[in-house]
Amino acid sequence: DGTSSGKREKHPEACMDRATFACSTAFFRDFGNSAPGALPGGHVDFIDKVDSFTYSDFFRDYLIPNHPCIFSAKFTEDWGSRKTWVTWDGKPNFEHLLQKFGEAVVPVANCDVKEYNSNPKEQLPFKEFEDVYTTPVYFSSDWLNEYWDAVAVDDFRFVYMGPKGSWIxxxxxxxxxxxxxxxxxxxxxxxxxVMWCFLQDELAAVQREISQWKDPMDDWHLQCQLIMKSCTGIDYKEFYNFLKVIAENRISILEKGLDEESSSQNNSKAAISTLGMLHAVFDLKRTVKVLSSLSANEDFRKLDLSSLSPSPEALLQHLESAIDTALL
Structure with missing residues (x-):
């Protein structure tokens, strides 16, 4: 279990057009930070054809309103893992995997034990990985892995392999x-x-759980952040850094562009560039919205923010200036 070996798919339509930009702007103006509601009857669309389904279609109809959909097998038919990792009847070809990757070191979870809301893992050999899948163009705007790639700590792309009865x-x-x-x-x-609302709810839950210690504990609010991070993997200060990395990458694209060498690389900045200027502006506008809320948050303001560089106020000013300049 555990690899982030997927390549990012190149696609000429991985770009936000003006119609999609206008649609996204109107949506968040009308609905704010909430989606208009689930589809009737819990319906989930099945997307069959790859050629007629563009990035703009996905962004407009599913990403913006936060609606789920299912891609057909046609979207992944070129993945190497579909050709070599399974047998003719679709079952895992563990014999091939052991021969190919036997010495690679991967995390193996003990599903019978639970520690801190997860299963403990140990590193065991399973040979080195090759490129086994291609990230669909529809997932090109990927802030989560863009941030974790930048800080070089971890990421949220992985391959799970397990026997019947185990779980992901x-x-x-x-x-x-x-x-x-x-x-x-x-x-x-x-x-x-939605992520920001989730973090606020998680912190509130922690605060309720240890409320009896608020008065006798001098650093109670810091302990709340620490406990929340142990459960969610992130606290308020890291969430600020998350927004900062996303913002600065897009400001760099808008102000400096992307040189030819960087454009040819398989990394986050190259992916941002292919999405186009309007997508960068959209991302910055959403960052401004959430960063403004974070900066005004009482629990965030209780933290020592002197270590944050630039300061939230300075970053907000830079974002707003970059947006204004880009839209001139």
Whole structure:
């Protein structure tokens, strides 16, 4: 279990056009930070054809309103993992995997033990990985992995392999048969406000749980942040740094562009560039919205913000200036 070896798919339509930019602007003006509601009857669209389904279609109809959809197998038919990792009847080809990757070191979870809301892992050999999947163009705007790639700590792309009865996360049901699951978790400007609301709810839950210690504990608010981070993987100051990395990458694209060498690389900045100027502006506008809320948040303001560079106020000013300049 555990690899982030997917390549980013190149696609000429991975760009926000003016119609989609106008649609996204109107949506967040009308609905603010909330989606208009679930689809009737819990309906989830099935997207069959790749050629007729553009990035703009996905962004407008699913990302902006935060609606789920399912891609057909046609979207992944060129993945190497679909050709070599499974047998003719679709079952995991563990014999091939052991021969190919036997010495690679991967995290293996003990599903019978739970520690701090997750399963403990140990590093065991499973050979080195090759490129086994291509990230679909529709996931090009990926703030979550863009940030974690930048800080070089971890990422949220992984391959799960496990026998019948094991599970991918502690909150998911056990798999019903031997399974290989390629996972790519991501956040972007369409739902970053939802992420911020989630963090506020998580902190409030922690504060309620240890409220009896508020008066006798001098650093109670710091302990709340620490506990929240142990549960969610992020606290308020790191969330600020997350927004800062996203913002500065887009400001760099708007102000300096991307040189030819960087454009040819398979990294986050190259992906941002292919999405176009309007997408960068959209991302900055969403960042301003959430960063403004974070900066005004009482719990955030209780923290020592002197270590943050630039300051939230200075970053906000830079963002607003970059947006104004780009829209001239």
């Amino acid at each position: 996360t502690t909150r998911s049901p056990g798999v019903v048969e031997d399974t290989i699951s390629i996972n790519h978790n991501w956040v972007n400007g369409c739902n970053v406000a």
